Amino acid sequence: xxxxxxxxxxxxxxxxxxxxxxxxxxxxxxxxxxxxxxxxxxxxxxxxxxxxxxxxxxxxxxxxxxxxxxxxxxxxxxxxxxxxxxxxxxxxxxxxxxxxxxxxxxxxxxxxxxxxxxxxxxxxxxxxxxxxxxxxxxxxxxxxxxxxxxxxxxxxxxxxxxxxxxxxxxxxxxxxxxxx
Amino acid sequence: xxxxxxxxxxxxxxxxxxxxxxxxxxxxxxxxxxxxxxxxxxxxxxxxxxxxxxxxxxxxxxxxxxxxxxxxxxxxxxxxxxxxxxxxxxxxxxxxxxxxxxxxxxxxxxxxxxxxxxxxxxxxxxxxxxxxxxxxxxxxxxxxxxxxxxxxxxxxxxxxxxxxxxxxxxxxxxxxxxxxxxxxxxxxxxxxxxxxxxxxxxxxxxxxxxxxxxxxxxxxxxxxxxxxxxxxxxxxxx
Amino acid sequence: xxxxxxxxxxxxxxxxxxxxxxxxxxxxxxxxxxxxxxxxxxxxxxxxxxxxxxxxxxxxxxxxxxxxxxxxxxxxxxxxxxxx
Numbered sequence: 001x002x003x004x005x006x007x008x009x010x011x012x013x014x015x016x017x018x019x020x021x022x023x024x025x026x027x028x029x030x031x032x033x034x035x036x037x038x039x040x041x042x043x044x045x046x047x048x049x050x051x052x053x054x055x056x057x058x059x060x061x062x063x064x065x066x067x068x069x070x071x072x073x074x075x076x077x078x079x080x081x082x083x084x085x086x087x088x089x090x091x092x093x094x095x096x097x098x099x100x101x102x103x104x105x106x107x108x109x110x111x112x113x114x115x116x117x118x119x120x121x122x123x124x125x126x127x128x129x130x131x132x133x134x135x136x137x138x139x140x141x142x143x144x145x146x147x148x149x150x151x152x153x154x155x156x157x158x159x160x161x162x163x164x165x166x167x168x169x170x171x172x173x174x175x176x177x178x179x180x
Numbered sequence: 181x182x183x184x185x186x187x188x189x190x191x192x193x194x195x196x197x198x199x200x201x202x203x204x205x206x207x208x209x210x211x212x213x214x215x216x217x218x219x220x221x222x223x224x225x226x227x228x229x230x231x232x233x234x235x236x237x238x239x240x241x242x243x244x245x246x247x248x249x250x251x252x253x254x255x256x257x258x259x260x261x262x263x264x265x266x267x268x269x270x271x272x273x274x275x276x277x278x279x280x281x282x283x284x285x286x287x288x289x290x291x292x293x294x295x296x297x298x299x300x301x302x303x304x305x306x307x308x309x310x311x312x313x314x315x316x317x318x319x320x321x322x323x324x325x326x327x328x329x330x331x332x333x334x335x336x337x338x339x340x341x342x343x344x345x346x347x348x349x350x351x352x353x354x355x356x357x358x359x360x361x362x363x364x365x366x367x368x369x370x371x372x373x374x375x376x377x378x379x380x381x382x383x384x385x386x387x388x389x390x391x392x393x394x395x396x397x398x399x400x401x402x403x404x405x406x407x408x409x410x411x412x413x414x415x416x417x418x
Numbered sequence: 419x420x421x422x423x424x425x426x427x428x429x430x431x432x433x434x435x436x437x438x439x440x441x442x443x444x445x446x447x448x449x450x451x452x453x454x455x456x457x458x459x460x461x462x463x464x465x466x467x468x469x470x471x472x473x474x475x476x477x478x479x480x481x482x483x484x485x486x487x488x489x490x491x492x493x494x495x496x497x498x499x500x501x502x
Contacts, residue, residue, distance in 0.1 A: 016470020091486040094466040097309040105448030146301035150281030177301040180280025282464045394463025
């Protein structure tokens with residue numbers, strides 16, 4: 001039997017959900033016998049591959065790189081899991097949204113608060129521009145499973161993945177969908 | 181005292197004439213979700229979560245302010261109601277800035293519990309991201325309007341139980357918000373007795389005790405219950 | 419490091435010498451700004467979310483900064499009330 005292709009993606013977030021995923025400890029060894037990890041920030045793979053079966057997407061869509069990547073991810077994956085509060089609601093990444101334009105944020109961080117070399121990074125093509133508003137993943141592309149939590153509890157991730165490995169798309173409820 | 185007989189979810193229930201559908205249902209052990217209702221306070225039907233279907237009426241009625249009637253047939257949990265309730269919770273989440281993960285009430289929040297109950301795994305309305313303020317001018321408490329759902333429990337508890345009427349609502353629609361005294365910083369509101377009942381009544385982390393951090397806020401609602409029981413049974417009268 | 423915080427790119431010229439090297443950290447969220455005006459006591463919870471790999475260091479840093487601020491406050495109050 002062919003192994004399922006699993007990918008994990010990190011957009012605008014803190015990577016805490018990936019850490020929570022790694023908290024699955026020895027179950028990760030079981031998981032590795034059933035899936036092949038084809039793309040992840042914790043693996044050195046440059047390009048998001050075609051034909052991914054399950055993808056965990058952490059983080060909100062905050063800049064142009066995120067936007068480009070999430071569209072590619074949606075095109076090339078079967079089941080997309082919105083993974084963690086940032087992906088599901090925008091969460092902390094979206095705390096800048098009520099202020100509107102991101103420009104004052106850049107000024108505060110890179111000019112007013114800087115000790116040395118105070119300048120706003122500007123390298124077109126290298127430093128991605130921030131989006132006006134941070135968006136949850138399902139605002140940009142279609143999402144199949146929502147797995148909230150900040151971070152998602154490791155056991156909840158396992159529960160969702162186990163259902164997916166058995167070939168069903170889980171409809172989560174109860175404490176599995178608790179925000180925060 | 182007249183007794184009325186009605187059916188709730190196909191179950192025969194008897195209730196006193198003066199009771200509401202919500203009270204009758206709760207006496208019979210039937211759960212109806214609520215947010216703006218708080219035991220001991222008057223009901224205003226603001227949150228619309230307790231909407232029920234009554235046979236013969238094409239309108240949904242809020243159970244907390246609808247009196248029981250003889251032969252009434254009530255449905256509290258139809259598919260339509262579940263859909264409506266989930267939408268109400270989604271609207272509340274989309275309207276304010278509810279960031280559960282960094283909220284003082286995370287884990288002790290009625291809005292968060294209701295979201296779980298309604299099976300809300302995501303919000304499909306556009307988040308409004310309003311620009312709202314935080315008032316920390318009071319010595320002991322603070323209010324973060326980002327987390328306010330306008331249930332007006334603080335307004336009612338302050339007026340009806342404490343008797344101070346420090347809180348009120350100003351503005352309409354999108355601009356509605358709770359205010360202290362004459363729309364001034366809470367710390368300068370002379371009518372406030374600093375009793376903390378608004379904080380105990382608040383269902384979310386909007387009104388909080390200063391010094392509490394994320395997930396730390398508990399509402400000590402048993403203190404309110406204690407006062408309610410004492411008032412009802414007139415326990416202080418010797 | 420390159421696997422955790424986005425990527426490091428090294429550009430070589432034709433002679434195989436390093437022409438340019440970049441450490442890409444594009445995860446900008448603006449904590450410096452949106453924390454302004456929020457209650458001091460919430461800071462450890464918010465700043466802990468700067469990084470999921472090292473939340474403890476951010477949490478402790480903000481807790482210590484908060485302690486320093488409160489210490490200053492106590493000092494000012496003491497001076498105002500008790501020192502002649």
